Amino acid sequence: MKKKLYLSQLFFWAVTLSSFAQSTQNYSNSASLAQRIKTLTSKYPSLIKSRTLTQTLGGKDIWMLTLGAQNADQKPAIAVVGGVDGKHLLGVEMAIGFAEKLLASSNTDSVKNLLNKQTFYVFPNMSPDATEQYFAKLKYERSGNATKTDDDRDGRMNEDGFDDLDGNGKITWMRVKDATGKYKLNPDDPRSLILADAAKGENGAYLLLQEGTDNDKDGLFNEDGEGGVNFNKNASFNYKNFVPGAGEYAVSEKENRALFDFLFDAFNVYAVVTFGPMNNLSSPVAFNPAGLSKRVITSWFEADVKSNALVSERYNKITKTKEAPKTQAEPGDFSQWAYFHYGRLSFSTPGWWVPKVAPDSAKKERKFTNDDPVAAYLRWAAKEGITDTYTPWKAVSHPDFNGKTVEVGGIDPFVLNNPPYKLVDNIVAKHTDFLVALAAMAPQIEFVNLKTEKVADGLTRVTLQLLNAGDLSTYTKIGDRSYFLKKIAVKVNAKNGQEVVSGRKSQTIDSLQGKEFRELTWLIKGNGKITIDAGCPTTGNKSIEVTL
Helix, strand or coil, rough: CHHHHHHHHEEEEEEEHHHHHHHHHHCCHHHHHHHHHHHHHHHHCCCCEEEEEEECCCCCEEEEEEEEECCCHHHHHHEEEECCCCHHHHHHHHHHHHHHHHHCCCCHHHHHHHHHCCCCEECCCCCHHHHHHHCCCCCCCCCCCCCCCCCCCCCCCCEEEECCCCCEEEECCCEEECCCCEECCCCCCCCCCCECHHCCCCCCEEEEEEECCCCCCCCCCCCECCHHHHEHHHHCCCCCCCCCCCCCCCCCHHHHHHHHHHHHHHHCCCEEEEECCCCCCCCCCCCCHHHHCCCCCCCHHHHHHHHHHEEEEHHHHHHCCCCCCCCCCCCCCCHHHHCCCCCCCEEEECCCCCCCCCCCCHHCCCCCCCHHHHHHHHHHHHHHCCCEEEEEEEECCCCCCCCCCCCEEEECCCCCCCCHHHHHHHHHHHHHHHHHHHCCCCEEEEEEEEEEEEECCCEEEEEEEEEEECCCCCCCCCHHHHHHCCCCEEECCCCCCEEEEEEEEEEEEECCCCCCEEEEEEEEECEEEEEEEECCCCEEEEEEEECC
């Protein structure tokens, strides 16, 4: 009897542990993210510090991780930000996964040296209220936080949300047979719908709506549910009022304010990397002189564009990503704010997109005639053996469309922005390699070509060149416009009996581009040794001793 009880208990724990292991092989909810952070801080206490920047109105923690050795805040830094849009779960995994992989390699000389010289500020999830919807009883794509919003401006809050008409626990799509519809079945794959092209004489046959009913009877569907405010629409650059998800005013949300307050005090940050919808790494931004002539600048400066191109080349070489779709920044986008208002080099990538697949001739597949992401996904998923990401269309009785054919189905939520979890580890590994390579491109100042020359009356002429040995500038060209970023400070430390006769004893140097140098010279009276110091928060400090 005891043996049977023991075996029964053993089986129970085996099943429990197996279930736990399987449950962790998925995107991280708030609880599992907190556990991953706790594990890191307990395993690498000398290399990581974690804290909560703030809590959302939904009670979720906004975590901040500081990766680096002692005096981390006094070293050049990269800010890594994930979860800027709640639909993009992959961004959270890329950010926390980077921290895990970097620290797991912290016993190697290269990573040990990196963490001694530089710092990474990692913010894994800026939209935890929204990403939690992936794990909810009713799954649907959500970008906004828990702030109650009146998106349709009718004086009521959250009165017209989604409805699960087919009872499968996820919000997909409705296609309604209607002569006024603008959509038609995709000839490449009738499981998806595309817009009919009126210019080609095409007629639409369907209305295409997200699954739900017109709860407030205003003629619109699902326009005022638990929308909340989208972190990635609430930044101050190019902010637009009265847009659903934008908030009542720029930086209205606790999450945005907490992150921005920290970053504005972090003068050591020289680059921001965002894992989100925007992509200026696969294809760098283009220089637009007209955008610089406006009162509100809308173009990157040419020198910063060159830096973006250099980093983009490195990114593509390391990650080997290709055929990235073109992206357009929404108003209030965080990555745009990081350049235009924060004044740092700002790099952003979604990390993954639906791969293009050549037609399988054995299956008599044809080349697509339409650029439809749903059809592209379905072909790729079939090739990879991926299932359970599409809901077959099913007729339902709909109270708002009496007498019309209404079907619910289509592509499932989240799958177009997030790959199957089995692909995540490889994506994280490649982007960890990229972040390490980006850190190797950091601005770093060096004293080179020191010359001393004795001249008359006990004077010594000291000449040297201050070189930025890194690939990236000490600060951006747009930083010149803000008057907020720190310049390189140079100081000659003279002792008793020594005097700087010519040349500034203390001075500041404007930004040095990668591999650029500035020649400095002084006439100094006296004998013995002096030291010359130079540095700024984005480069660290250097000192050189000179014998007069």
